[in-house]
Amino acid sequence: MEKIGNWDEVRGRIGRRTRFLAVFLAVLAAASFAADGARPAIAQNVPQAVLPAITVEGQPATKPKQRTSQRTQMRAASVARQAQPGADRAPQGPIDGWPGGLPRDYIRSTTDLNVPNATGSRLPGTARDIPASVESINQATMQERGKTSWVDALQGLTGFTSAVRPGAAGVASTRGFTENGVAVLYDGIRVTNTTISTRNYDSFIFDRVDVLRGPASVLYGEGAIGGAVNLVRKQPSGVNEPFETISSLTTREGVRQAAGKGGPLGNGFSYRLDGVVNGHNGPVDDNQVRYGNVAGALRWDVTPQLSSTVDFDYMKSKIENAYWGTPLVRGQIRSDLREVNYNNLPNNKYDDSVLWLRWNTTYDTEELKIRNRFWSYQSDRDWINTYRFAYIPAGGTCSFRGQNLLNNTGTDQICRQTWENLGYDHRFIGDRFDVNWNGSLGAMPLSTVMGVEVASTRWDSPRNEVTSLQLVDPYNPAPTDFFTRGTARTQNVRADLTQKAVFGEARLEVLKGVKIVGGFRVDQMEVDYNRQPTNQLYSKTFEASTYRMGALWDIRADTTLYAQYATAVEPRFALFTLGVTDTPFTLANARQVEGGIKYAFANGRGELLAAVYHIEKTDIPSTDPLTGFTVQVGKQSSRGFEISGSYRPMEALRLEANFAYVNAQYDEYRTSTTANYTGNTPPNVPQVVANFGATWQPFTNWAVGGWINHRASIKADDANLVTLPSATTADVFATYRFVQNADLTFRVRNITDAVYAAWATDANYVILGTPRTFELSLRTRW
Numbered sequence: 195m196e197k198i199g200n201w202d203e204v205r206g207r208i209g210r211r212t213r214f215l216a217v218f219l220a221v222l223a224a225a226s227f228a229a230d231g232a233r234p235a236i237a238q239n240v241p242q243a244v245l246p247a248i249t250v251e252g253q254p255a256t257k258p259k260q261r262t263s264q265r266t267q268m269r270a271a272s273v274a275r276q277a278q279p280g281a282d283r284a285p286q287g288p289i290d291g292w293p294g295g296l297p298r299d300y301i302r303s304t305t306d307l308n309v310p311n312a313t314g315s316r317l318p319g320t321a322r323d324i325p326a327s328v329e330s331i332n333q334a335t336m337q338e339r340g341k342t343s344w345v346d347a348l349q350g351l352t353g354f355t356s357a358v359r360p361g362a363a364g365v366a367s368t369r370g371f372t373e374n375g376v377a378v379l380y381d382g383i384r385v386t387n388t389t390i391s392t393r394n395y396d397s398f399i400f401d402r403v404d405v406l407r408g409p410a411s412v413l414y415g416e417g418a419i420g421g422a423v424n425l426v427r428k429q430p431s432g433v434n435e436p437f438e439t440i441s442s443l444t445t446r447e448g449v450r451q452a453a454g455k456g457g458p459l460g461n462g463f464s465y466r467l468d469g470v471v472n473g474h475n476g477p478v479d480d481n482q483v484r485y486g487n488v489a490g491a492l493r494w495d496v497t498p499q500l501s502s503t504v505d506f507d508y509m510k511s512k513i514e515n516a517y518w519g520t521p522l523v524r525g526q527i528r529s530d531l532r533e534v535n536y537n538n539l540p541n542n543k544y545d546d547s548v549l550w551l552r553w554n555t556t557y558d559t560e561e562l563k564i565r566n567r568f569w570s571y572q573s574d575r576d577w578i579n580t581y582r583f584a585y586i587p588a589g590g591t592c593s594f595r596g597q598n599l600l601n602n603t604g605t606d607q608i609c610r611q612t613w614e615n616l617g618y619d620h621r622f623i624g625d626r627f628d629v630n631w632n633g634s635l636g637a638m639p640l641s642t643v644m645g646v647e648v649a650s651t652r653w654d655s656p657r658n659e660v661t662s663l664q665l666v667d668p669y670n671p672a673p674t675d676f677f678t679r680g681t682a683r684t685q686n687v688r689a690d691l692t693q694k695a696v697f698g699e700a701r702l703e704v705l706k707g708v709k710i711v712g713g714f715r716v717d718q719m720e721v722d723y724n725r726q727p728t729n730q731l732y733s734k735t736f737e738a739s740t741y742r743m744g745a746l747w748d749i750r751a752d753t754t755l756y757a758q759y760a761t762a763v764e765p766r767f768a769l770f771t772l773g774v775t776d777t778p779f780t781l782a783n784a785r786q787v788e789g790g791i792k793y794a795f796a797n798g799r800g801e802l803l804a805a806v807y808h809i810e811k812t813d814i815p816s817t818d819p820l821t822g823f824t825v826q827v828g829k830q831s832s833r834g835f836e837i838s839g840s841y842r843p844m845e846a847l848r849l850e851a852n853f854a855y856v857n858a859q860y861d862e863y864r865t866s867t868t869a870n871y872t873g874n875t876p877p878n879v880p881q882v883v884a885n886f887g888a889t890w891q892p893f894t895n896w897a898v899g900g901w902i903n904h905r906a907s908i909k910a911d912d913a914n915l916v917t918l919p920s921a922t923t924a925d926v927f928a929t930y931r932f933v934q935n936a937d938l939t940f941r942v943r944n945i946t947d948a949v950y951a952a953w954a955t956d957a958n959y960v961i962l963g964t965p966r967t968f969e970l971s972l973r974t975r976w
Contacts, residue, residue: 288897291334303840313404325744353854357953364392370832370858371420409762430464448474478535485511613680624649689770707748800841829861900926910954921950
């Protein structure tokens with residue numbers, strides 16, 4: 195398929211998206227009109243500046259209370275702390291975001307200690323109340339940094355690297371663990387597992403993206419040894435929110451159009467509706483990416499204490515000639531292969547869709563909060579592609595899975611190895627019920643959470659993967675009909691996974707400023723696996739208990755020390771994709787020791803966070819060098835430190851920086867009697883990740899800024915045969931607010947046009963980072 199390259203085709207693409215957006219805007223306008231007509235006149239004058247904690251906590255507009263409890267005091271303190279940055283001045287201009295709005299409308303540092311955080315703990319409180327390393331990037335900050343997807347949003351956070359790799363639309367690395375070692379949650383719900391369930395959702399539909407570094411199994415179950423990422427949706431609020439739009443054009447013939455609106459509907463009802471369509475040319479020839487998200491929520495405040503919210507999210511993506519990687523040449527990245535697409539099949543396919551439905555009910559009194567969340571998730575995928583590419587010099591041999599092909603063409607060639615025809619229907623339903631009580635144990639303030647969770651997964655995947663070696667020209671690979679190499683979907687994998695869990699947390703203030711925090715989770719997971727026509731059948735039950743113990747000490751009003759010990763478990767692969775040969779193995783175990791400091795300074799204009807940690811993972815399947823049998827004796831560890839902070843030395847200048855160092859290695863790991871990887875570094879784990887950003891507002895209506903992101907070199911495979919060089923990229927922007935409710939931003943991503951590996955798939959090929967891109971974006975709020 196030819197790449198779009200003339201104005202008529204570009205205009206056609208813009209026209210189709212504009213028609214879609216027009217329909218969406220009409221729905222928003224109707225909802226807004228209904229809201230304006232139904233809302234009492236007094237509600238139109240509710241000051242928005244008093245609402246920060248309402249949105250983050252997910253509470254309705256101000257509710258009458260009879261008593262002042264610990265919960266009320268905590269919320270009041272949270273509101274006051276969030277208001278501090280703007281309490282002594284009138285925030286204005288692009289450096290602040292949108293003055294007078296909700297918390298997500300204000301640009302804030304990702305290390306802000308005073309915002310509520312429900313990702314690192316289910317107990318009420320802020321980031322300061324969690325004995326762990328947490329960070330959060332909200333909607334306004336994502337817009338300022340130009341982060342158009344949640345995967346992009348992770349770049350710049352402390353110790354994180356991320357990418358979209360073949361077969362997994364969102365993977366991350368932190369604290370020495372990657373891919374399934376980092377859980378991805380959608381509104382606090384984890385779909386097993388990361389590499390299968392993640393999608394590259396547009397960031398516009400999210401209120402914020404939260405991260406927790408370190409083991410998270412005590413909160414979210416198996417996996418999550420390196421950390422957790424929580425994509426938190428925008429929710430209905432108790433006031434009339436502005437109608438917001440974003441329209442962007444990029445040099446990669448990209449068009450992004452987004453719109454959102456929310457507010458009260460009257461009679462206790464409020465809503466939120468967001469939508470975005472996105473299309474652009476990918477990094478390689480004939481690669482076109484198109485996707486869209488629509489998300490909506492309706493909330494009913496039945497009484498001042500009882501509320502119920504139903505919401506939905508739908509995403510659909512279609513990628514033509516999908517990018518599946520660039521081969522290395524003698525272990526090196528060749529810039530002249532940067533735009534070559536080796537998945538150029540005339541009948542290739544890469545289609546995805548996801549539908550989320552959720553129903554949340556909350557009963558909230560002074561001391562007691564009861565919550566129930568029901569969810570339904572359905573995902574479909576349809577792929578036809580070729581992948582796994584290897585450079586073969588003239589006279590060399592391409593060898594893979596027992597096949598060998600001699601390169602006797604007289605020139606260097608690229609060997610295409612695997613041909614995949616895959617589809618799946620992934621369904622996941624579940625329910626979580628928990629009770630939060632805030633009171634005291636004697637004279638000591640006590641907060642507790644107890645809950646249960648049940649979930650069921652059905653994964654049905656018709657498929658076939660064929661190894662068929664084909665040599666093609668490195669610069670002009672011959673288009674090949676898939677079915678001359680691959681086959682129809684003659685196999686089918688069907689797996690059922692049932693999960694049950696009991697969990698709890700508690701925080702006790704034993705002395706003034708000294709808190710003990712603990713949590714536990716007990717999981718039972720039952721797997722039924724059926725692969726046909728090979729008749730591979732098995733059923734197995736996994737059981738696991740994880741816990742976390744920690745302490746917090748407020749040595750001063752602005753300084754908190756913390757320490758924690760946490761455990762985690764992880765299966766060898768996704769539970770519902772474990773083959774028959776994997777059934778003898780139990781879950782791997784992990785434990786972490788962490789200590790750190792959280793410090794606010796300069797009267798709230800700066801924060802400094804630091805942490806040191808040591809993680810050890812044991813019971814990894816490894817080959818016994820004497821017997822040749824695979825036994826669970828493998829070990830992996832990482833130790834390191836992280837430091838991050840932000841500072842606003844003057845009203846017109848904001849600085850942010852972070853630095854993470856990790857020493858990660860396999861302490862004992864073999865895949866055969868001869869392949870010994872002990873002492874090696876796991877792939878895609880940089881020893882150093884460092885980021886620096888600055889934003890300056892020289893005039894009231896102008897802001898300029900940029901970010902520099904650096905990661906050290908990474909290993910491409912377990913054997914450490916290939917080391918990929920370090921990478922440093924820089925993004926810059928300038929924003930002009932030409933009227934009070936509209937601004938225009940010019941942005942350059944990867945301004946130096948660095949050619950680097952965003953992710954390594956193996957020692958033969960990698961995923962390259964996005965090339966230099968220019969963008970012009972218009973934002974409005976009415």
